[in-house]
Amino acid sequence: MTNKIPFLVLLLISITAFSQTKKIKALVGGTLIDGYGAEPIDNSVILVEGEKIKAVGTITTLEIPDHAEIISTEGMTVLPGLWDMHVHTMINGHADYAYWDKTYPPLLKDVIMPSSAEQLLMAGVTSARDLGAPLEESIAVRDAINNGDIPGATLYVSGPFIQKKPYPGTEDFRWGVNGPEDARKKIKKLVSAGVDVVKLIDQDKMSMEELSAIVDEAHKNELKVVAHGHRPDEIRRGLMVGADCFEHTGLSSAPRYPDDIMGMIRERTADMSSGPLYWCPTVEGLYNYEYTRDNPEVLDNDSWHRGLPDSVVTDIKNSIKHPDRLPYFQLTPVRKPTLKTKIQQLLDAGVVLMIGTDSGIPMKFHSQSTWNELDVWVNEFGIDPMYAIRAATYWPSLWMGVSDEVGTVTPGKYADIIAVKGDVLRYISLLQDVDIVIKHGKQYK
């Protein structure tokens, strides 16, 4: 008898485990945008087995197994989990970076970064590129999410920014380079720690030898390089050395990209062998500043409190009590009118834009940023909603080199799927409140 009990327990455990991995979910009825850009599929059926998508069809073409768990998506738009290609999980809307960097490093790994990742996930963002944070913490949080220890968006992390010189007090998450040898050494250190991408900023302050060493060493190790595009020479030099993606529209309040830069961009987009030229314009923080300043009620949406201790929430609230006084945004009203022109220049030159937000900057919360970026693209800049959705699904997965696994709703890929009531192609801002979030087959919302 005593021998049999452990055996029975073991049997039960393995039966439970077996039935869980084999369990099929059926998402039934909604209109599916699969991420490839074709016409949406009405009355769709998606079968999810374990972590993966097993089949995609419609209620007339695809049989739903008897034992499947039915999740109704009637009246909803169903789409791939969103990507945000530019987030900062180490910050969360606080207005004073110097204070934050002094105060919160001990909480980054166990509180701040996990909270950011979970807020993203609950907003329907199932994958995110995290561009600039301390190395050990970045890897630990990414891995904890991947191992299923904590809930959160799948993160692709850069670890520390690579730049000419860290600003005082930021040495933990900004690494300086001193000569090409040192540059290679720093990249090798990132490679052996297992980062997913390299984040480059202030590259106009480096020597060309340093800059080339960084990109060459990264590419040799199959890491792509994301480059800041704030100043004209950051863009020029980034293009010269073959940076793989640019961030921000940049050029401050200057009205448009100068002709020589546009010439370089067109030269680059014409070179098919290098693949598309990618760019995350990260416009919504700038575009919505004046609205937020004059309608601060949006800051009281408590979705950004999730996972944060009350003391931190209070601290953040106090720092943004006077949105009109934040130094970060004083020039923003002058920059705002230039954004549409710059985006249009990039589109006209054949650049592939991706959704990225700079989420975490003052007053920009991980629970809200991504849908706001989509909303500004579509409703303010007139970008086709299908283009915007692909910029937050298909293209990011391709850029990250994981398009075989995620990014579209396709049999064989991980089931990263969201659904929201209503027609997202008609009203993109419905994405501010997604009804269903599934990541790797597990329903989180």
Ligand SMILES: [Zn+2]
């Ligand atoms: Zn950023």
